[in-house]
Amino acid sequence: MTSRLRNASGFALVLALLLLWEVSARLGWVASPNWPPFTAVVAALARDVMTGEIPLLVGGTLWRMAAGLFAGGVAGVVLGLAFALLPFVARLFAPIVELLRPIPVPAVIPPLVLFLGLDDTMKVTVVALTVFFPVLTNTVQGVRAVEADALAMGRTFGIGALRRALFIVLPASLPYILAGFRIALALALVVAVVAEMIAGEQGVGHYLVMMQFAGRAEEIYATVLLLGMLGYALNRGFLLAERRMIHWWFALGRQSDA
Amino acid sequence: MSFLSLDAINKSFAGVPVMRDATLAVREGEFMAVLGPSGCGKSTLLQIAAGLLPPSAGTVRIAGRAITAPPPEAVYVFQQYTRSLLPWRSVRDNVAFATEHRLGKRRARAIAEETLAQVGLSGFGDHFPWQLSGGMQQRVAIARALAAEPAILLLDEPFSAVDALTRLDLHALFLDIWSRRKLTVMLVTHDVEEAIYLADRIALLTYRPSSISEIFEVGLPRPRDPITTRALPQFLELRQTLLQKLLARPDA
Amino acid sequence: MSITRRIALGATAGLAAPALLAQAPTRLRVSVIPVLDVAPLHAAIREGYFTAEGIEIDTSTTAGGATGLPGLVAGQFRVVFSNCVSIMLGIREGLEFRFISGAAGSGPVPPDSMAVLARKGSGIASGRDLEGKRMASNTRNNIVWLRGIAWVDKTGGDWRRVTTVEVPFPQMADALANGQVDAAVFSEPFVAAALQTHGDRLERIGWPINETAPGSTIAQYVAMADDLARNPEVFDRFARALHRGADWVNERRGDNALLELIAGFSRVPIERLRQAAFTTYPKGVSAAELTEVITTMTRFGLGGRYPAPATLIHRTAAV
Structure with missing residues (x-):
């Protein structure tokens, strides 16, 4: 209420x-002509939605975002599990990860353009890199928070290491992993658009640059509005999915509050 | 002939010896309690017996076989059920977890329902552990241990995290299961009355570096009753002796 | 925009010579900027001139010259549209750029496709007035900056005492109207846009090209020397089609057809394009115009060892 x-x-x-x-x-x-009324912005948005241009662009941007989210997320979870469970992997990779983590992703776009070109490969990689670090960090944190008793329980029943990793460690650290994904999701959309703004004629980012050069403020704000709504919808959708996937986590939280 | 034997077990953590030459032999079908004050290394000894922790020196034998990893005959029951139960699995699937890697999901679930019934939890299979009371959660943990059909149960103060009445209830349940299944049990506890009430023999663990100092024969008749057994002179006598031993520690 | 391009390709494929269609078309990735200067390229795409030459053009729009030339060196693009100063600076650093076609130049008399604007009533009317003040250019060390600085010098100011601030074209009018800068060098269609939307507060105080170098060059298409040496006929075909596009555009100066073409690829509203001053669309590049640019650059702090201009002009631009 x-x-x-x-x-x-x-x-x-x-x-x-x-x-x-x-x-x-x-x-x-x-x-300022760069401050059009809200209704005019909505009208511009509706216009370009009707022509099918915006849906196509949004679809492209979301696809690149999703591909990057998947690639970076899987890599983050797998390496995170390896980091936490296999000490030699942590020793080998930890310095590199710590060095790369603070670099802002837009700063690595020029070298990525050099090696990966201007198309999807580069843009998806940029998103994947952005997603990778928060997911990795949270996975490692999640694995470290797994109860020692739960792991010992697996061993006393003669359950092998791989099965323990998949059925005890992974579900137990899922709340942390999902928290990492939630952070990553917000960044992924932003970075996908930024990468599209750099070069190549793809997605919402390119549309934004075009409209800036054409001096069409209404379309620019329409894009900003659209990105805001997309970000909001993605976050809400994610929260709903999270509630379903780790309902037990929320239930335990409420229990300790009571 | 001893079924579970600990032979001159030594254990050090970071160079600090916590256990020296602990030796104990548990007979088949026997209920052995290991009694000691908190922090004397009871859990360490039990984890070594379970193959969960390697000893620095000494040998653990089960049915005459030296073990280095958790053996199939023995199952360890943890003190903190909240930590060993998996909150994302239903009660039924928690119990099934003990066997599904060997028997497959369907067979494991069927066994789970049977063992849940044995601990008085029929109809709770679809609940999640955190929806149950502490005593019921510990029953789930016991059901899970039983589902694996072990010959040996290693109990790490499993009755200490629940209230006094629930504890009596669990004692009765457990004694019933023990006698029906002819289990060999090694229980560690700091509760003198619990040890006397449940066990055939009681091994006393000294302070660090700890070892087994004495073994007492309980000799009380079975079946035991939560009220009358505790009022027997033999019970009270043994309780007095053990409490004196525990309180007479040099640093206590 | 990629949609319109694909439709354009499809619609014109039927006009292409069958012999050339039989083989897979050569795909050329061209880096462009969404400005009026690239109208011939888009005309040639839309009219099917590239298709007729067996070339498929894949344009890549970059928000400034920044990624274009490095992308050419890195092999991301085969052809880059860029302003003459940025190209020359690359050549000075030893990069093997070659001019394959002219793109944009200025006419002999005003209006320019560039203008210096200031706030009305600010009292700023010349380079002299700008000393100790701030002037905006979209990028430092490009043709806009160079002509702006030359205009400061020509109108009695010490260019070293004018602070240049980088402001992207789309934000320039607001930055100037709100007082973040005291003058700004605009390029079309941003001149027309600024005067249309901020006309009550901004005014034009100079023609930076015609007051300093009338009839000079602005931008060209370049390719890498080794690529030209290995694939000369590809670039012959490219230039042939591009130049047909330039003819198409030049025949329609001031026509609605041209404005519609530009509005299509740039999304600039057509009413605004009517107000804009256009560049010329030359096909060739001359040693004389390059020499002028190098001389001016040298005068304003961008001197160095430049190769003889004639050696930088590929045969396709020697028209």
């Missing part, structure tokens, strides 16, 4: 800000 009220008030704030946007542009409080 109170949470519904809180949600409603948050929604009201969004509406108020949109209204402020509309009014400030209509009445010329912000007098």
Whole structure:
């Protein structure tokens, strides 16, 4: 009841800000052609959605994002498990990972362009790199948080190492892994668009650059609005999936609160 | 003939000896309690017996065979059921976890239902462990151990994390299972009454570096009763002796 | 935009010579900037001139010259459209760029395709007024910057005392109107856009090209020397098609057809294009115009050892 009220008030704030946007542009409080009214932006968005251009571009961008998310995520989980379970892997790779982690991904785009070109390979790789580190870190953290008793339990029943990794370690660290993915998801969309803005005529990022050069503020804001909505929808969808996948984790959290 | 034997077990952690020449022989079908104060290395001894922890020196034998890894005959039951039960699995699938790698999921589930019934948890298979009380969760852990059909059960204070009444309840349940299944049991505990009430013999563990100092024959008649057995003079006498031994430690 | 291009290719494939269609077309990746200057390339794509030469053009739009020339060196592109100053700086560093076609130049009289704008009432009207002040250019060390600096010098200012600030074209009008910079060198269609949308606050104070170097060059198409040596006929075909595109564009200067073409690939509203001043669309590159650029660059701090301009011009640009 109170949470519904809180949600409603948050929604009201969004509406108020949109209204402020509309009014400030209509009445010329912000007098710039680069500040079009909200309704004009929505109209521009609707126009390019109707022609099928935006859906096609969004589809491309989401595909690249998803491919990068998958590739970087799988690599992060696998290497994270290896890091936490096999000490020699950690010794071998930890310095490289620690060196590469703080590098902002946009900074590595030029060398990636050199080696991977301007097409999907480069863009998916950029997303994968972005996703990789938070997933890796969280996986390692998750594996370290697995109860020693749960692992010993597996051994006392004669369960082999691989099966223990898959059926005890992996599910137990899933809440941490998913938290890593949630961080990665927000970054992945941003980075996919940034990579598209660099070069190549693909996706929402390229559309954004085009519209900037064409001086079409309405389309620019329409893109920004669209990215905001996409990001919101992706996050909500992810939270729902997370609730289903690790319901036990949330149940345990509530229990300890009570 | 001893079924489970610990022969001159030594254990050091980071060069610090915590166990010296611990020797113990448990007979087949016997209920052996290892009694000692908290922090004396009871769990360490039990984990070594289970093949979960390698000894620094000495040998563990089960049915005459020296073991270096968890043997199929023995199952370890943990003190903290919340840590050893898997919260993402239903009660039934937690129990099935003990055998599904050997028997397959369907057969393991069927066995799980049987053993859950034996511990009085029929109808709780679809629940999740965290939806049950502490005593019921420990029953799940016991059911899981039984599902593997072990000859030996190694119990690490499994009754200490529940309230006093639930503990009596679990004692009764466990004694019943033990006698029906003819299990060999090694229980570690710091609870003198629990040790007397349940065990055939009680081994006393000294402080660090710990070893088995004495072994007491309980000699109380079975079946035991939670009220009358505890009132027997023999029970009270042994309780007094053991408490004196435990309290008379040099550093206590 | 890639949709329109694909449709254009499909629609014109029927016009192509059957003999050339029989073999797989040569795929050329060309780096472009979404500006008016590349109209001939898009005309040649849309009119099927490339298809007729057995060439499939894959344009890659970059937001500035930044990734174009490095991409050429790295082999990502076969042809790059770029401004003359950036190309020359690469050549000065030893990169083997060769001019394969002219792209954009300025006419002998105003209006320029570039303009210096300032705020109305700011009292800034010349390079002299800009001393100690800030002037925006989209990138440092490119043709826009060079002509802007030359204009400061020509109108009595010490170019060393004018701070250049990099501001992308799309943000330039706002930056100038809001006072973040005191003047800005715009290129079309951003001149037209700025005057259309900020006309009440901004005014044009100079023609940076016609006041310093009328009839000079702005941008060209370049390729790598070794690629030209290995595949000369590919570039012959490329230039032939491109130059037919230039003819198409030059025949339609001021026509609706041209404005529609440009509006199509750049998305600039057609009403704005009507207000914009266009560059010329030369097919060739001359040693004289390159010499002028090198001389001007040398004057304004970009001197160095440059090869003789005539050696940089591939046969396809010697027209």
